[in-house]
Amino acid sequence: MSEVAEENKKKAADDMPDWSDYRGVMIVVEQRAGKAASVSLQLLGEGRKLADKLETELMALVIGHDVRHLAEEMIYYGADKVYVSDAPELKDYRTRPYSRVCLQVLRDVKPEIVLQGATATGRDLAGAIATHLPTGLTADCTILDVEPHPSRLLLASRPAFSEKMLATILCKQYRPQMATTRAGVFEALPRDTTRTGEVITVENTMKEEEIAAKVLRFIEETERFNLEDAEIIVAGGRGLGGPEPFKMLQDLADALGGVVGASRAAVDAGWIEHKHQVGQTGYTVRPKLYIAVGISGAVQHLVGMQNSDLIVAINRDPDAPIFKTANYGIVGDLFQIIPALTAAVKEKRVLIPQSSAQEGVTHGKI
Amino acid sequence: MLHIVVCVKQVPDSREIRIDPKTNTLIRQGVPAIANFYDMHGLEEALRIKDEKGAVITVVCMGPPPAEKSLKECISLGADRAVLVTDRGFAGADTLATSYVLGLTIQKVAAEFGPVDIVFCGKQTLDGDTGQVGPGIACRLDLEQLTYVQKVEKIDQEARRITVHRHLEDGVEVVETAMPVLITALKEMNKVRRAPLPGMIRAAKFKPVIWTTQDFPGLERAKIGLKGSPTIVSKTWVPEQRHVDTEMIAADTPQATAGLLVDKLWQTELPQRFGWANGSEV
Numbered sequence: 001m002s003e004v005a006e007e008n009k010k011k012a013a014d015d016m017p018d019w020s021d022y023r024g025v026m027i028v029v030e031q032r033a034g035k036a037a038s039v040s041l042q043l044l045g046e047g048r049k050l051a052d053k054l055e056t057e058l059m060a061l062v063i064g065h066d067v068r069h070l071a072e073e074m075i076y077y078g079a080d081k082v083y084v085s086d087a088p089e090l091k092d093y094r095t096r097p098y099s100r101v102c103l104q105v106l107r108d109v110k111p112e113i114v115l116q117g118a119t120a121t122g123r124d125l126a127g128a129i130a131t132h133l134p135t136g137l138t139a140d141c142t143i144l145d146v147e148p149h150p151s152r153l154l155l156a157s158r159p160a161f162s163e164k165m166l167a168t169i170l171c172k173q174y175r176p177q178m179a180t181t182r183a184g185v186f187e188a189l190p191r192d193t194t195r196t197g198e199v200i201t202v203e204n205t206m207k208e209e210e211i212a213a214k215v216l217r218f219i220e221e222t223e224r225f226n227l228e229d230a231e232i233i234v235a236g237g238r239g240l241g242g243p244e245p246f247k248m249l250q251d252l253a254d255a256l257g258g259v260v261g262a263s264r265a266a267v268d269a270g271w272i273e274h275k276h277q278v279g280q281t282g283y284t285v286r287p288k289l290y291i292a293v294g295i296s297g298a299v300q301h302l303v304g305m306q307n308s309d310l311i312v313a314i315n316r317d318p319d320a321p322i323f324k325t326a327n328y329g330i331v332g333d334l335f336q337i338i339p340a341l342t343a344a345v346k347e348k349r350v351l352i353p354q355s356s357a358q359e360g361v362t363h364g365k366i
Numbered sequence: 367m368l369h370i371v372v373c374v375k376q377v378p379d380s381r382e383i384r385i386d387p388k389t390n391t392l393i394r395q396g397v398p399a400i401a402n403f404y405d406m407h408g409l410e411e412a413l414r415i416k417d418e419k420g421a422v423i424t425v426v427c428m429g430p431p432p433a434e435k436s437l438k439e440c441i442s443l444g445a446d447r448a449v450l451v452t453d454r455g456f457a458g459a460d461t462l463a464t465s466y467v468l469g470l471t472i473q474k475v476a477a478e479f480g481p482v483d484i485v486f487c488g489k490q491t492l493d494g495d496t497g498q499v500g501p502g503i504a505c506r507l508d509l510e511q512l513t514y515v516q517k518v519e520k521i522d523q524e525a526r527r528i529t530v531h532r533h534l535e536d537g538v539e540v541v542e543t544a545m546p547v548l549i550t551a552l553k554e555m556n557k558v559r560r561a562p563l564p565g566m567i568r569a570a571k572f573k574p575v576i577w578t579t580q581d582f583p584g585l586e587r588a589k590i591g592l593k594g595s596p597t598i599v600s601k602t603w604v605p606e607q608r609h610v611d612t613e614m615i616a617a618d619t620p621q622a623t624a625g626l627l628v629d630k631l632w633q634t635e636l637p638q639r640f641g642w643a644n645g646s647e648v
């Protein structure tokens with residue numbers, strides 16, 4: 001492998017080609033039924049920072065049917081320029097027609113950076129486009145940065161080795177530099193309706209007869225549950241002792257406007273479904289408030305929730321490792337604390353007078 | 367008869383990798399090499415199709431010679447043949463270079479053993495962890511691409527069409543498309559069988575077909591291995607454990623303790639942000 005290492009060094013030392021034709025940051029927007037995915041809005045927020053640092057434009061590409069209104073929305077959320085391809089053939093996401101439009105835009109516009117959400121659709125599309133162009137693509141990033149002019153390199157960092165490490169990936173010899181990013185990691189800018197920008201129409205050139213794939217139906221998840229995007233999570237572990245006490249957690253979550261999460265021990269015991277699991281083999285979450293109840297705080301759990309803004313731990317064992325990561329800790333019996341906490345929250349909410357109500361407070365992370 | 371190719375990578379079981387707390391480096395020692403488990407769900411689906419309709423299954427793997435072990439495992443489960451693509455020249459490949467080589471490999475498989483109807487890949491690997499190689503192969507071979515598949519609903523051999531369920535964040539999408547097709551498998555797709563005894567006996571003696579760079583006449587050197595890989599890992603690090611000053615909250619009764627915590631929460635921006643402060647009853 002020493003040969004490889006040698007070559008690697010040589011490659012890194014190579015002067016970078018002249019990329020002055022490639023400018024701007026492009027966000028490929030994901031939408032369903034005319035509503036943008038939250039990860040796309042979050043990416044506009046992050047893309048804005050990168051574009052400002054590079055002193056260049058932030059662009060968005062919207063593909064779909066009856067999606068023209070999204071152009072304006074993307075500008076409100078930070079874009080300077082929005083490319084829109086709106087056609088009946090583009091109603092549902094299908095790899096071929098969507099990648100055709102994308103490639104056409106990327107080849108014409110030549111952005112230096114192209115970002116999209118690391119969702120099923122985002123990864124499907126990004127994987128196809130990057131191979132066609134061809135260029136480098138970094139999956140599932142959680143940290144983005146750029147080196148300023150003249151290198152203008154995208155520093156795309158992502159978890160590696162089952163979340164135990166982070167790696168920064170560069171793409172020096174190809175443009176654009178592409179990455180997909182996890183949902184819930186970056187923050188969207190507040191929607192600013194005074195922002196203005198340019199909207200450019202892109203023709204769809206693919207006819208229905210040329211598209212083999214047909215979307216027959218879409219079965220929407222009946223219970224709209226999205227742990228990754230949740231801003232408040234009340235999570236339970238083995239300490240709950242069974243499925244019943246999760247109802248108690250649900251009451252507290254309801255009182256706070258949050259959702260219920262779980263440790264693997266609780267999921268493995270069959271007390272709650274896997275889609276609630278936080279951690280290495282579950283979801284990585286980053287809520288504003290995470291309440292860990294009867295969870296010991298194993299590393300595999302911590303990697304999934306340690307970036308929460310505020311962490312509260314409730315555990316009867318004063319030496320439970322979860323307390324090291326928590327901002328507030330309560331040593332005690334969860335069966336006593338949780339009902340008391342739910343009652344206290346409800347009481348507090350009733351006591352505060354109406355006058356302090358705030359206009360336009362949002363619940364979702366958008 | 368259907369010809370199905372399954373792409374299987376041998377990977378270190380990264381779930382078992384630990385970090386040395388003193389040096390902040392990976393402890394790779396003793397980490398077992400396994401067949402990427404998502405890929406085995408792709409193989410299982412191929413085997414089910416074979417059981418039901420009859421099919422020939424070719425497993426392909428790019429990797430160092432010890433990867434033979436994973437190919438033997440596939441044979442023991444019921445795959446018909448296995449190809450190991452191995453050469454120092456392929457080392458250091460990222461997803462772009464890997465999909466180039468696997469694309470050529472599948473082309474060669476089709477040329478030598480018959481046209482391919484379905485290619486299975488795993489959703490992603492445990493080590494590369496990108497899910498990009500599948501779409502990359504589809505793109506290079508101009509195949510229809512169906513990613514994140516949790517169920518194959520129907521294969522119509524006459525019409526050469528296939529219907530699958532794709533699992534997306536917000537629901538399940540039922541899609542029908544033309545074969546040849548590349549499918550990436552989720553673990554929800556099926557339960558992987560155990561190897562039967564005759565399979566294990568067959569696997570013990572089995573030697574995979576080995577192809578090196580020499581076996582691909584049209585191979586472009588600039589597109590393989592490290593040279594053919596646009597992405598460069600510039601650094602890796604262990605994220606620092608965030609240091610927090612934990613404030614313990616305690617009072618005489620659970621009610622009083624809960625009250626103290628709620629007071630703390632109400633001193634943050636949370637009530638404003640979530641409208642807890644709007645006085646509405648919950």
Ligand SMILES: Cc1cc2nc3c(=O)[nH]c(=O)nc-3n(C[C@H](O)[C@H](O)[C@H](O)COP(=O)(O)OP(=O)(O)OC[C@H]3O[C@@H](n4cnc5c(N)ncnc54)[C@H](O)[C@@H]3O)c2cc1C
Nearest residue numbers: 237238239263264265279280281282294295296301316334
């Ligand atoms: C490869 C691998 C991947 C993994 N992935 C994940 C993952 O994604 N997510 C995950 O969570 N884990 C994961 N784990 C498992 C992890 O190592 C721990 O086993 C798990 O997180 C423990 O769950 P727990 O904290 O609920 O249970 P325990 O460790 O048993 O902790 C229960 C806690 O509840 C407290 N308790 C009990 N009764 C009460 C009470 N009445 N009141 C208050 N407190 C009480 C106890 O003091 C204890 O601290 C993984 C492990 C491996 C090997």
Ligand SMILES: Nc1ncnc2c1ncn2[C@@H]1O[C@H](COP(=O)(O)O)[C@@H](O)[C@H]1O
Nearest residue numbers: 373428487488490491494496497498499
């Ligand atoms: N070296 C390889 N040999 C065979 N199949 C591979 C290889 N690398 C990736 N694959 C296939 O591509 C899928 C996605 O890999 P990745 O993009 O690395 O996450 C895997 O689940 C495998 O099916």
